[in-house]
Amino acid sequence: MSDEVIGRPDPKTPVSVKILRYKPGAIDPPRYDTFQVDADPLMTVLDALEEIRATQDSTLAYRHSCHHASCGTCAMKVNGKEVLSCVTNVLEQGTDVIVVEPLGTMPLVTDLVVDMGDFARRYEPAGLSFIRESEYLTEAQTPEGVDHHTRFESCIECGICLSACPVANTNASFIGPAGLAAYYRAMVKGDGEASDILAAVDTDCGVWGCHGAMECTEACPSQVAPGDLIMYLRREVVKSKLPWNH
Amino acid sequence: MNSNYHVVIIGGGSTGAAIVHDLVLRGLKVTLVERGELTSGTAGRHHGLLHSGGRYAVKDQESAKECIEENLILRKIAPGSFEENDGLFVAITDEDVAYKDTFLQGCAECGIPTRELTAKEALLLEPNLNPKTKLAIQVPDATMDCWRLPMRFFATAKQNGADIRPYTEVIGLLKQNSTVTGVHVRSHVTGKEYDIKADLVVNATGAWAEKLSEMADARVPVRPTPGVLVAVYGRWNNMVLNRLNRPSDGDIIVPQRELSVIGTSSWFAPDPDRLGLPMEHVERMYERGSQLVPGVKYARMRAAWSAARPLLGEASPTVGGRDLPRTFKCFDHKERDGIEGLVTITGGKGTTMRAMAETTSDVVCDKLGVDAVCRTREVVLLPYWAYYQ
Numbered sequence: 001m002s003d004e005v006i007g008r009p010d011p012k013t014p015v016s017v018k019i020l021r022y023k024p025g026a027i028d029p030p031r032y033d034t035f036q037v038d039a040d041p042l043m044t045v046l047d048a049l050e051e052i053r054a055t056q057d058s059t060l061a062y063r064h065s066c067h068h069a070s071c072g073t074c075a076m077k078v079n080g081k082e083v084l085s086c087v088t089n090v091l092e093q094g095t096d097v098i099v100v101e102p103l104g105t106m107p108l109v110t111d112l113v114v115d116m117g118d119f120a121r122r123y124e125p126a127g128l129s130f131i132r133e134s135e136y137l138t139e140a141q142t143p144e145g146v147d148h149h150t151r152f153e154s155c156i157e158c159g160i161c162l163s164a165c166p167v168a169n170t171n172a173s174f175i176g177p178a179g180l181a182a183y184y185r186a187m188v189k190g191d192g193e194a195s196d197i198l199a200a201v202d203t204d205c206g207v208w209g210c211h212g213a214m215e216c217t218e219a220c221p222s223q224v225a226p227g228d229l230i231m232y233l234r235r236e237v238v239k240s241k242l243p244w245n246h
Numbered sequence: 247m248n249s250n251y252h253v254v255i256i257g258g259g260s261t262g263a264a265i266v267h268d269l270v271l272r273g274l275k276v277t278l279v280e281r282g283e284l285t286s287g288t289a290g291r292h293h294g295l296l297h298s299g300g301r302y303a304v305k306d307q308e309s310a311k312e313c314i315e316e317n318l319i320l321r322k323i324a325p326g327s328f329e330e331n332d333g334l335f336v337a338i339t340d341e342d343v344a345y346k347d348t349f350l351q352g353c354a355e356c357g358i359p360t361r362e363l364t365a366k367e368a369l370l371l372e373p374n375l376n377p378k379t380k381l382a383i384q385v386p387d388a389t390m391d392c393w394r395l396p397m398r399f400f401a402t403a404k405q406n407g408a409d410i411r412p413y414t415e416v417i418g419l420l421k422q423n424s425t426v427t428g429v430h431v432r433s434h435v436t437g438k439e440y441d442i443k444a445d446l447v448v449n450a451t452g453a454w455a456e457k458l459s460e461m462a463d464a465r466v467p468v469r470p471t472p473g474v475l476v477a478v479y480g481r482w483n484n485m486v487l488n489r490l491n492r493p494s495d496g497d498i499i500v501p502q503r504e505l506s507v508i509g510t511s512s513w514f515a516p517d518p519d520r521l522g523l524p525m526e527h528v529e530r531m532y533e534r535g536s537q538l539v540p541g542v543k544y545a546r547m548r549a550a551w552s553a554a555r556p557l558l559g560e561a562s563p564t565v566g567g568r569d570l571p572r573t574f575k576c577f578d579h580k581e582r583d584g585i586e587g588l589v590t591i592t593g594g595k596g597t598t599m600r601a602m603a604e605t606t607s608d609v610v611c612d613k614l615g616v617d618a619v620c621r622t623r624e625v626v627l628l629p630y631w632a633y634y635q
Contacts, residue, residue, distance in 0.1 A: 143361075
């Protein structure tokens with residue numbers, strides 16, 4: 001094995017990355033810093049941030065973990081739109097300047113890091129279990145020792161839907177898309193009593209707080225379609241109140 | 247309670263997570279510092295395989311035994327954190343078939359349960375497999391969530407009183423003569439620098455272990471050895487699929503949610519912060535992956551990235567990344583470099599995070615004169631949301 005340093009693919013295209021910076025007491029109020037990066041065809045916004053942190057500004061703070069849209073930690077706004085930065089290709093943005101900002105709704109901690117505790121308090125009460133049945137390859141047999149195929153839930157708890165939701169942005173009490181979708185999934189799976197779940201969401205901070213903007217379904221990177229699930233949940237709430245369903 | 251002693255752990259990966267959990271259960275006061283988000287190093291971005299150990303059963307039996315033991319323990323202490331569909335080692339060529347007996351013997355020697363399947367049986371389990379499949383061996387592989395599983399360790403430790411500080415970068419070690427007495431850090435939240443004193447410092451920085459140890463004029467031979475991984479759209483298999491042969495590039499497809507992760511390759515990167523991402527390796531993942539599952543050849547790419555194994559071993563142009571063992575080691579720098587107050591844990595695999603922590607915590611307690619047994623084999627971890635409570 002040679003000692004040659006492996007780089008990234010060619011060709012490289014110079015790109016400006018304009019990042020909103022914030023450090024309480026130090027970069028306060030927030031301001032934009034612009035960095036130059038040589039973007040290659042495979043470079044994602046996360047790769048660009050890594051490059052900037054490693055070679056230009058080690059104080060740049062951002063969240064990341066899996067680098068393949070499975071953990072949800074790298075969610076942020078790129079050119080005004082909520083995305084997972086690890087699967088957002090720099091050159092495919094088609095702009096000379098890439099604007100990078102933190103998610104909305106959740107309080108800002110530093111730079112591109114938001115307080116996921118705010119997401120947790122809206123999401124966790126649904127009690128959605130992490131594992132679901134796998135609806136893939138249902139024609140396949142299961143191996144001996146495995147009852148049925150399972151997979152992780154689609155929601156990767158990234159907060160994109162919460163940031164995109166116009167109601168959540170202005171109402172801290174609204175449970176929000178991810179949380180309501182989680183309640184629906186929990187009900188479908190039997191994680192908890194349906195009557196408890198319906199009671200928890202049958203409020204102005206629950207399903208009736210949603211205005212049907214559907215920004216959440218539009219922005220979700222993981223095919224959860226939370227806006228749709230909120231509507232299904234509304235239907236369940238109404239159904240449960242119909243006299244012939246008592 | 248031994249909270250008279252304060253241990254600082256540097257590195258918020260899966261190893262750091264398991265160590266902080268272990269030490270807190272043993273009653274120590276623990277602070278963990280991580281320069282970025284937790285698990286933002288190698289721990290977060292590997293393919294998520296909970297190893298049965300089959301991959302190492304022939305050439306690296308120490309690792310294989312560690313894997314199967316930890317595989318069972320992790321399922322017990324972190325229930326509900328795995329896609330538990332088992333795995334297959336698949337023979338496509340005659341050469342693969344010829345490897346079968348060696349493989350089965352290795353697995354038997356390491357205590358890894360196996361079940362032999364005919365081609366027909368394998369294709370009934372995984373219809374997208376190469377129709378040229380000749381046979382397969384079932385093993386207890388599973389998929390772990392690389393972010394949420396370590397976070398369960400952090401959550402449990404935090405609820406038990408650990409002080410966990412992400413966005414806190416160690417920029418120097420505090421020393422008195424040849425004793426490490428703490429860390430000097432910069433917070434990337436406030437921008438401020440400050441000291442954290444410690445009775446012992448644990449270097450759990452994985453691929454960065456050598457860089458960190460140099461701050462103490464100590465040396466640990468860790469070789470950042472990255473590989474490329476490619477995630478494609480679609481869940482092409484429910485079971486983990488491995489190629490039945492010696493470990494090589496692109497010989498595994500791990501399902502995760504609605505993606506399939508093909509991995510991996512291997513090269514040496516002198517700087518763990520700049521791993522590179524060779525296009526030829528990305529193409530190779532498609533080519534090799536499609537030998538197992540032909541359908542992935544035209545599958546749309548979701549992501550291509552690099553992750554660095556922290557391999558133990560001196561940097562050498564002649565020793566390939568696939569020849570270095572995947573076991574782990576805890577270095578006491580008093581013995582190695584005459585430096586007191588510092589231990590380094592490195593090497594290892596995601597699957598063995600708890601065992602690495604047990605070994606390290608034993609060394610830590612031994613050095614501090616603390617008599618406390620490890621309880622991490624039994625304690626069931628809290629859900630990861632507990633971290634935010």
